[in-house]
Amino acid sequence: MSLNSISPIDGRYEKQTSILSPFFSEKALMQYRVIVEGEYFIALSLLRKTSLRKFSNTEIKKVRSLYRLSSKDFEHIKNIEQKTNHDVKAVEYFLKEKLAKTSLKKSVEWIHFGLTSYDINTVARGMMLGDALEKVIIPKIILLTKNINTISKKYKALPMLSRTHGQSASPTTFGKEMKVFEQRLKKQTDILEFVRISVKFSGATGNFNAHHVAYPKVDWIKFAKSFINSLNKNRKIKLELNLPTTQIDPHDREIEIFDCLRRINTILIDFNQDIWHYISDEWLVQKVIKGEVGSSAMPHKVNPINFENSEGNLGLANALLNFFSNKLPISRLQRDLSDSTVERNFGSALAYSLIAYENLLKGLSKIDVNKHKMAKDLDNHPEVITEAMQTILRREGVAMPYEKLKELTRGKNITMGDIHKFIDTLKVSIEVKKELKKITPANYIGLASKLV
Incomplete structure (x- = not known):
């Protein structure tokens, strides 16, 4: 980690982000540019419809050998850029220099042929x-x-x-x-x-x-x-x-x-x-985690x-x-x-x-x-089953079940006991009352588990 980095990306979080360096660093950009220029140079030679001759397999390998930039290569490209004030032109000149003493020396002007940066x-x-x-x-x-x-x-x-x-x-x-x-x-x-x-x-x-x-x-x-x-x-x-x-x-x-x-x-x-x-x-x-601190003031x-x-x-x-x-x-x-x-x-x-x-x-x-706390908080809210109750009561033809349960629960703290007392007052069959009393916050989950 560099203590002098302006951005935390390359400072505090360097260990996490360094994996992106081969794709987004300045050196990476230069390397990808070299690859594109090199492959274009090779493709032109294989086209066979211009005055550029076809490169041999050895010559193609030579061009591609330049794709892995050393630190020295990168520094050289940056030095060229200092003179040209143009980063892509610096890559072009770098490739021409590298190939000037090879069998491709008479072909180097085809690098970057017809292109803009x-x-x-x-x-x-x-x-x-x-x-x-x-x-x-x-x-x-x-x-x-x-x-x-x-x-x-x-x-x-x-x-x-x-x-x-x-x-x-x-x-x-x-x-x-x-x-x-x-x-x-x-x-x-x-x-x-x-x-x-x-x-x-x-x-x-x-x-x-x-x-x-x-x-x-x-x-x-x-x-x-x-x-x-x-x-x-x-x-x-x-x-x-x-x-x-x-x-x-x-x-x-x-x-x-x-x-x-x-x-x-x-x-x-x-x-x-x-x-x-x-x-x-x-x-x-x-x-x-042993040794970790959550707060500089509050130990817990x-x-x-x-x-x-x-x-x-x-x-x-x-x-x-x-x-x-x-x-x-x-x-x-x-x-x-x-x-x-x-x-x-x-x-x-x-x-x-x-x-x-x-x-x-x-x-x-x-x-x-924390299953215990999750269950406890669920049980503390029995009002959540009133949706189930009013739906069953609608099924049974009971008049205004939503309104009756709204009167029982809205803005109030109720218990399962209160709900069961309400059920006992309903004019429905014993079987329906038993059905209603079986509903709990814990079992009123619909098809949730099947949706996973």
Whole structure:
């Protein structure tokens, strides 16, 4: 952990977020750019419809050997950038230098042929985002979902008091309430797993101007589609060429991803807050970890800090994701540069999300269900069975059962004894009275356990 980091992402939470460094660090961006430039260079040689000769297998291996940037390579690219004041041009010059003393020395001017820097950046960032989602973010969300589902199955039949508008309501089970979150997360994750990332690869203003003027007989649209598709090998989250565009891709597909992530994070904020309430009600208890301190002033405290931390970081992530969605679709005319600096923060949004997921997983590992307290609080609210009673009385043709039970219970503290006395006054059969008296808060859970 660096004590001099400005952001907690690379400081306090470095151990949790360093797994994203291969996808969103400055070095990673340079490396992905090198890959795109290199693969394009190779693809042009295999096209056989320009004056660029076909590369040998050895030459292709040589180009691809440059994809793994050493620290020295990275520093060299940054030094070139200091002179050019252009990061993508620095990558182009780096590749030309590396290949200048090889059999490809007469072909190096074909590096970056007909392209604008955005063509390289959009594909590089698409690969970065797709890889980070596939290898880090989605697996973590799936793990969270599985953990919640495990809790759901374990406690599918455990009765629990519901609350609507903060007031006692018809009972449910703890497992079923966990299942609600599991299903919400699963539906959104299914969307996220099959998303395609839109990229642009058509020159300065999206018309293949330079390509076409140099080689008008080449089908550059077909070539671009084929090239982008070639990058999808072994990639679950696919890249997809967007046509037509201006100089930039409009970011609509990225926004679909960010909005989906934002929905997932919002579901988890909801989950964190519910767990927080259950802990506050003592329906959930947190395991005491020896040596840990809950409060610097109150020795007894075991605070739900993991769930609170998760909620806070999810909020930070969503603030960025929401900004991306509002900002990125807007670009002056054919292009302005305001999207570029915003794109550099994709990793921050995913890092805050990852911190939140890790804390939530840690929090879940430290909680147990307090069955006794859950049952006690449920039993203290016998009024929740009046819904069942008035429904049965409707079935039996009793006049105004809802109103009679409202008069008995609304705004009052009643007991099961009070309810049974009321049942005795009803003009219904003995069998119906027995049926009503069998209903308890603990057994009035409907089909909750079957919904899990």
